[in-house]
Amino acid sequence: MLISPPVATRVLLSLLAASALINGQPTTAAASGSGSNVDWSALSSELSTPVQITDVSLWLDQCVKPFDAASLNPLYWSLGGVSNYDLFEQSSGLCMQTTSCAFTHCAGIFKTYFPFNPFAAYYQSSESEMYSAMYGPGTYPVLTDEEIAQAAATSEDSQLPAAVVHPEHPGDISAAVRFAAANGLKVAVKTSGHNWNGSSTRKGSLLLNLSKLRKFALPETPSEGIVVCDIGNDAVFSASTVASSSILDACKLAVARGKPAVMRAGGGQIVDEGLRALEEWNNDFSNIPLHGMTGSAGTVSLAGGWLASGGLGGSLGMRMYGIGVDQVLHVEMVLPDGRFVRFGPSAWTPAEDNQLYPQTTEVKGYCISDENGLDLSDETNWEWVDCSDEYNFEDLWFAIRGGSGGSWGVVTSVYYQLHHKPGNLQEVYWNDQIISILLDQNISDENKGIMISELLRFVFAFLYKPESVGVSAKVSNSCSAPDAGPLVCYNGAGEIFVKTYDGYFDGKMPAIRIGESPSYASSNTATSYNGRVTDVPRGNIVFTQINPIVVPIEVIQNKFDEFMDDFYTPCYISGVVGVLTGSMEDACAPVPPYFYGGGVQQASDGMDAYPPHRRNGAFHSYIFQEDKREQLKRLIWDVQEETETFAADEFPGLFCHNHLFYSTAPKKSNWLVDCNGITPDGSGTPLSDDDCMSIQEASFGTANLRRLEKIHSEIDPLQIFQTSDGPGYASSSGGGGEDSSSATGFFVVGPVLLFLTMLPALVFM
Numbered sequence: 001m002l003i004s005p006p007v008a009t010r011v012l013l014s015l016l017a018a019s020a021l022i023n024g025q026p027t028t029a030a031a032s033g034s035g036s037n038v039d040w041s042a043l044s045s046e047l048s049t050p051v052q053i054t055d056v057s058l059w060l061d062q063c064v065k066p067f068d069a070a071s072l073n074p075l076y077w078s079l080g081g082v083s084n085y086d087l088f089e090q091s092s093g094l095c096m097q098t099t100s101c102a103f104t105h106c107a108g109i110f111k112t113y114f115p116f117n118p119f120a121a122y123y124q125s126s127e128s129e130m131y132s133a134m135y136g137p138g139t140y141p142v143l144t145d146e147e148i149a150q151a152a153a154t155s156e157d158s159q160l161p162a163a164v165v166h167p168e169h170p171g172d173i174s175a176a177v178r179f180a181a182a183n184g185l186k187v188a189v190k191t192s193g194h195n196w197n198g199s200s201t202r203k204g205s206l207l208l209n210l211s212k213l214r215k216f217a218l219p220e221t222p223s224e225g226i227v228v229c230d231i232g233n234d235a236v237f238s239a240s241t242v243a244s245s246s247i248l249d250a251c252k253l254a255v256a257r258g259k260p261a262v263m264r265a266g267g268g269q270i271v272d273e274g275l276r277a278l279e280e281w282n283n284d285f286s287n288i289p290l291h292g293m294t295g296s297a298g299t300v301s302l303a304g305g306w307l308a309s310g311g312l313g314g315s316l317g318m319r320m321y322g323i324g325v326d327q328v329l330h331v332e333m334v335l336p337d338g339r340f341v342r343f344g345p346s347a348w349t350p351a352e353d354n355q356l357y358p359q360t361t362e363v364k365g366y367c368i369s370d371e372n373g374l375d376l377s378d379e380t381n382w383e384w385v386d387c388s389d390e391y392n393f394e395d396l397w398f399a400i401r402g403g404s405g406g407s408w409g410v411v412t413s414v415y416y417q418l419h420h421k422p423g424n425l426q427e428v429y430w431n432d433q434i435i436s437i438l439l440d441q442n443i444s445d446e447n448k449g450i451m452i453s454e455l456l457r458f459v460f461a462f463l464y465k466p467e468s469v470g471v472s473a474k475v476s477n478s479c480s481a482p483d484a485g486p487l488v489c490y491n492g493a494g495e496i497f498v499k500t501y502d503g504y505f506d507g508k509m510p511a512i513r514i515g516e517s518p519s520y521a522s523s524n525t526a527t528s529y530n531g532r533v534t535d536v537p538r539g540n541i542v543f544t545q546i547n548p549i550v551v552p553i554e555v556i557q558n559k560f561d562e563f564m565d566d567f568y569t570p571c572y573i574s575g576v577v578g579v580l581t582g583s584m585e586d587a588c589a590p591v592p593p594y595f596y597g598g599g600v601q602q603a604s605d606g607m608d609a610y611p612p613h614r615r616n617g618a619f620h621s622y623i624f625q626e627d628k629r630e631q632l633k634r635l636i637w638d639v640q641e642e643t644e645t646f647a648a649d650e651f652p653g654l655f656c657h658n659h660l661f662y663s664t665a666p667k668k669s670n671w672l673v674d675c676n677g678i679t680p681d682g683s684g685t686p687l688s689d690d691d692c693m694s695i696q697e698a699s700f701g702t703a704n705l706r707r708l709e710k711i712h713s714e715i716d717p718l719q720i721f722q723t724s725d726g727p728g729y730a731s732s733s734g735g736g737g738e739d740s741s742s743a744t745g746f747f748v749v750g751p752v753l754l755f756l757t758m759l760p761a762l763v764f765m
Contacts, residue, residue, distance in 0.1 A: 043165070046172075048168040048172050054163055060152070067099065084194065097539050102160055169376045177335075177409075178337075180206045185204070186720055187336075191301035194306070200304075218273055218277050222281040253329045253417075271300045272298035272532045278519075279522060292418055302414065308405035310325055312658050314595065319477040329415045330342065332412045333400070335408075336721055341367050368382060403609035424517060426515070428488075428494045437455075465556070475493045475496050476493075476598065483620075484591040495514065546623075548655065551593075576590065593620060620655075647671050657699040
């Protein structure tokens with residue numbers, strides 16, 4: 001198997017790489033992390049576009065200077081960040097959504113200068129006295145261009161790559177991966193750099209920036225990537241041989257799932273492009289109205305880390321259709337050995353009971369013919385054949401869907417199922433009522449607490465105990481929400497929510513505002529950047545947070561009163577009060593949860609790496625108070641108050657990999673207590689401590705992580721594809737990637753940060 005290649009093959013590959021090192025091939029600098037002795041011209045000769053050697057001054061100009069406080073666009077200043085559209089599309093290909101992610105664990109030199117104001121952290125390259133005038137002399141030290149450039153060029157913490165390749169087709173990727181293997185280089189993969197661990201950049205690596213890779217479903221050409229699955233109509237599949245074979249396989253599964261169409265997204269495409277392509281498709285009234293379940297932030301990759309980490313879609317109906325990994329029908333990708341393959345389910349059993357989709361029993365894959373060579377620019381010439389080695393495509397299908405991005409190779413195309421359009425989007429602003437109640441001076445403090453408690457109980461009952469408020473599971477599952485936003489509903493469920501709310505409280509509670517739009521892409525919450533889908537959070541210099549806790553559905557359903565009355569209601573009220581008053585010392589949960597659950601539980605095809613604690617999770621929430629985090633863990637794990645220490649052999653998982661920071665993780669010796677590298681007074685246990693669980697184990701769970709490490713070892717025996725938040729290898733002892741426990745410190749973050757990150761979205765609601 002070359003996902004699990006024969007042992008002899010793996011040994012041969014390793015010996016060839018070792019031989020290159022021993023015989024003086026240009027790998028010495030690459031092995032040490034600099035790449036300075038690599039013959040990049042040899043690689044350029046095989047590519048569509050030349051290799052770009054990393055230029056620190058260019059990185060500074062394109063990725064750092066947009067944040068300069070002396071020249072920052074006033075709109076960006078007010079919104080608290082620079083648009084990520086202005087960052088990831090820069091020619092250097094180096095920019096991350098968070099500038100500090102060019103350093104280990106997204107910290108580096110910036111942790112010294114911006115310890116208390118990470119979200120609105122703008123450096124000053126000029127001699128302006130702006131900070132002194134605003135905050136007093138010395139409040140914010142000035143960080144100069146020279147200091148930043150020197151740190152990026154010489155610091156051990158720098159994670160800038162040695163060089164960048166902008167592949168235009170899979171052959172470019174294959175050539176780059178083979179070159180990296182022969183020269184002892186690591187490979188990093190990036191589309192938009194929308195990651196809070198910096199996993200899409202790596203010190204001394206060869207960075208594959210996919211922004212120029214061919215795209216398919218675009219607003220200008222939606223029909224190039226959207227196909228209605230009329231399998232009996234050969235004309236549908238006449239565009240090219242490759243389109244016919246891949247889309248036909250995808251359509252067979254779509255039809256088995258009762259879905260009308262497929263959308264092909266290129267490896268470098270972002271959510272904005274896919275959603276606006278669907279918008280254009282639906283604007284043509286001769287087409288079947290369609291809907292795609294994607295992420296909410298416009299600059300998130302459609303086929304990258306968002307999908308590989310699970311793929312939440314709080315604004316696009318994930319409680320109806322499942323998460324991102326549940327939408328995938330077929331995949332094309334380049335593996336760590338350089339081979340270009342395509343694969344997807346070829347056999348399945350019908351869905352039973354509450355299952356949304358058929359259960360995958362076999363996965364069939366194909367390799368591109370050797371006769372195609374590396375010039376794969378023209379898809380009409382592609383020829384797919386049976387692979388010469390016995391690949392374990394089942395393991396690969398499992399790993400890429402939930403097992404973290406950048407670890408398994410490079411995805412070049414994903415074929416997503418599309419749904420019949422579920423009516424208009426309706427936004428239910430239930431959380432506005434909590435603020436209005438708190439600010440109403442005519443309501444006593446006691447009654448405020450009672451009203452807010454009843455409102456929260458109604459919202460949670462509507463989502464997780466719908467029969468208790470007189471609505472169906474279908475109506476309930478038609479609503480979900482990302483954190484800090486309104487409920488986003490389809491199928492008219494927003495109106496049903498409001499009517500049910502009015503009847504439930506007999507008109508004694510404040511009226512709830514509701515907004516309506518044809519789609520998410522067209523809604524006023526989404527078109528905030530030159531007609532493109534909004535990017536939230538925006539680009540920042542530094543951005544970190546405690547890791548949110550995933551709360552199981554069974555806790556809400558079986559311990560509803562205890563959870564709502566003893567934990568969540570007082571926790572949330574304290575958070576909102578803290579935000580309103582600016583006093584965050586006792587704030588617990590300053591923003592609403594990220595609501596999922598519903599159909600997500602039943603949407604698995606039985607062969608994905610999405611961790612069980614997330615599959616069966618109701619929501620995740622940022623809980624800032626240490627004693628409240630412990631209280632919630634006790635509820636989740638049924639740990640009594642008299643038990644001071646709790647741990648077991650296998651950790652079940654607690655965090656959300658789609659929102660994962662190198663900040664907090666449970667202690668191995670006592671899961672009730674967190675290691676915390678971002679406490680305001682620096683008193684927390686840093687994650688580098690031996691007693692700290694890796695963020696990988698905390699987000700995947702022990703058993704899931706072990707399986708992923710085994711698959712990773714077989715897929716990538718030369719350990720080329722390693723990321724800071726992905727699974728390590730079966731022989732590693734830390735339970736994660738090689739950087740999983742190497743941090744030496746971090747900057748401090750105020751708990752108001754997450755609320756502030758959502759202000760750009762709130763402005764445009």
